[in-house]
Amino acid sequence: MSESGAAVRNTRQRSAVSALLAEVEGFHSAQDLHAMLRDRGERVGLTTVYRTLQGLADAGEIDVMRPPGGEHLYRRCSEGHHHHLVCRACGRTVEVAGPTVETWADRVAAQHGYTDVSHTLEIFGTCPTCTP
Amino acid sequence: MSESGAAVRNTRQRSAVSALLAEVEGFHSAQDLHAMLRDRGERVGLTTVYRTLQGLADAGEIDVMRPPGGEHLYRRCSEGHHHHLVCRACGRTVEVAGPTVETWADRVAAQHGYTDVSHTLEIFGTCPTCTP
DNA sequence: CCGCGTAACGAGAATGATTGTCAAAAGCGC
DNA sequence: GCGCTTTTGACAATCATTCTCGTTACGCGG
Numbered sequence: 616m617s618e619s620g621a622a623v624r625n626t627r628q629r630s631a632v633s634a635l636l637a638e639v640e641g642f643h644s645a646q647d648l649h650a651m652l653r654d655r656g657e658r659v660g661l662t663t664v665y666r667t668l669q670g671l672a673d674a675g676e677i678d679v680m681r682p683p684g685g686e687h688l689y690r691r692c693s694e695g696h697h698h699h700l701v702c703r704a705c706g707r708t709v710e711v712a713g714p715t716v717e718t719w720a721d722r723v724a725a726q727h728g729y730t731d732v733s734h735t736l737e738i739f740g741t742c743p744t745c746t747p
Numbered sequence: 748m749s750e751s752g753a754a755v756r757n758t759r760q761r762s763a764v765s766a767l768l769a770e771v772e773g774f775h776s777a778q779d780l781h782a783m784l785r786d787r788g789e790r791v792g793l794t795t796v797y798r799t800l801q802g803l804a805d806a807g808e809i810d811v812m813r814p815p816g817g818e819h820l821y822r823r824c825s826e827g828h829h830h831h832l833v834c835r836a837c838g839r840t841v842e843v844a845g846p847t848v849e850t851w852a853d854r855v856a857a858q859h860g861y862t863d864v865s866h867t868l869e870i871f872g873t874c875p876t877c878t879p
Numbered sequence: 880c881c882g883c884g885t886a887a888c889g890a891g892a893a894t895g896a897t898t899g900t901c902a903a904a905a906g907c908g909c
Numbered sequence: 910g911c912g913c914t915t916t917t918g919a920c921a922a923t924c925a926t927t928c929t930c931g932t933t934a935c936g937c938g939g
Contacts, residue, residue, distance in 0.1 A: 623915095624905090624906055624907075624914090624915060624916070625906080625907095626905080626906075626915090626916065626917080627905095628916085628917070628918095629916090644896090645896085645897085646895095646896075658918095659917090659918090660917065660918035660919070661897095661918080661919090662897095662898085662899090662917075662918055662919080662920095663916080663917055663918065665896095665897070665898080666916085666917085681813050681815075683813075685895090685896075685926085686895095686896065686897095687896085687897085700855065700856055700859060700861060702861065709859050711855050713851060713855070715847060715848075715851055716847075716848055716851060716868075719845060719847055719848060720870050723832060723843050723845070723870065724832055724870055724872045727832060727841050727874070728874065728875035729832060729834065729870075729872030729873060729874050729875070730872060730873050730875075730878055731872055731873045732870060732871070732872040733870075733871050733872070734868065734869060734870040734871065735867070735868070735869050735871075736848075736866065736867070736868045737866060737867050738852050738855065738856055738861075738864060738865075738866040739864070739865050739866065739867075740856045740861030740862060740863055740864040740865070741861060741862050741863045742859070742860060742861050743860035743861070743862075746860075746862055755886090756885090756886060756887065756934090756935050756936075757935075757936090758886095758887065758888080758934080758935070759934095760887085760888070761887090776925085777925080777926080778924095778925075790889095791888090791889090792888060792889040792890070793889085793890090793926095794888075794889060794890080794891095794926095794927085794928090795887080795888055795889065797925095797926065797927080798887080798888085817897085817924090817925075818924090818925065818926095819925085819926085
């Protein structure tokens with residue numbers, strides 16, 4: 616019921632999604648990834664892609680971003696906590712670490728008595744290549 | 748066509764939305780605000796609420812937040828640039844200023860050659876009242 | 880004060896990503 | 910190999926937001 620059993624199974628579809636995320640670069644929407652899998656010949660349902668991505672996100676194995684555009688974007692990222700510097704023209708992404716920010720956020724939250732703190736931070740700009 | 752004329756008109760509906768935002772506290776969704784206006788007896792269309800909110804957001808008079816939940820939340824905030832510390836249980840919000848973060852973000856972006864930099868930052872936690 | 884041109888309004892339909900449903904198929908332990 | 914349980918997947922449902930387009934009314938010049 617809630618313990619002892621194999622709570623997570625190893626399925627072909629799950630592997631396919633993981634493998635794909637390991638290969639592609641940059642952020643992609645769920646529908647994007649679904650289309651790529653289909654092109655590869657993998658038969659995976661859209662519903663399953665969504666479910667798998669949510670699972671991976673919960674497990675902390677991938678990062679989720681919600682750009683102003685509206686769709687969720689997923690990406691396989693390096694292990695530690697970090698943030699993203701995204702070009703708003705071409706989408707090029709740079710991972711940046713900001714220990715100062717982490718500390719500051721925790722401190723500010725603590726000052727107000729908030730616990731169980733998390734935060735989201737995205738930086739948008741125009742990269743050198745896209746600058747006219 | 749594009750100049751000299753009154754590009755923006757002063758309508759009853761626009762005033763109503765502004766007035767409502769001036770009174771309420773915390774973040775509210777567009778549909779939320781629309782319902783409140785209706786309760787007040789103001790006859791304003793949902794479409795107009797969306798349009799007005801977008802306009803105010805573009806003008807920088809209100810802040811927009813995109814919580815994991817999925818809907819856009821709007822709030823009348825203090826003038827300067829700042830961020831939000833939000834309780835994920837009761838929604839209580841604290842405005843916080845983070846000069847360090849601003850500087851850091853600009854510097855990091857500049858190091859990578861990115862220009863025209865902006866950023867979004869939200870801090871989530873559980874406020875003292877909601878802590879078990 | 881009156882009338883006109885144009886921006887804003889509003890009701891409903893359209894859009895489109897995400898989530899729910901439920902019968903069928905496939906893992907994993909035995 | 911067998912059976913129970915999880916997972917899958919096609920399709921429908923949901924729901925916030927956007928679009929359309931005829932109607933309304935603001936603001937200004939006359």
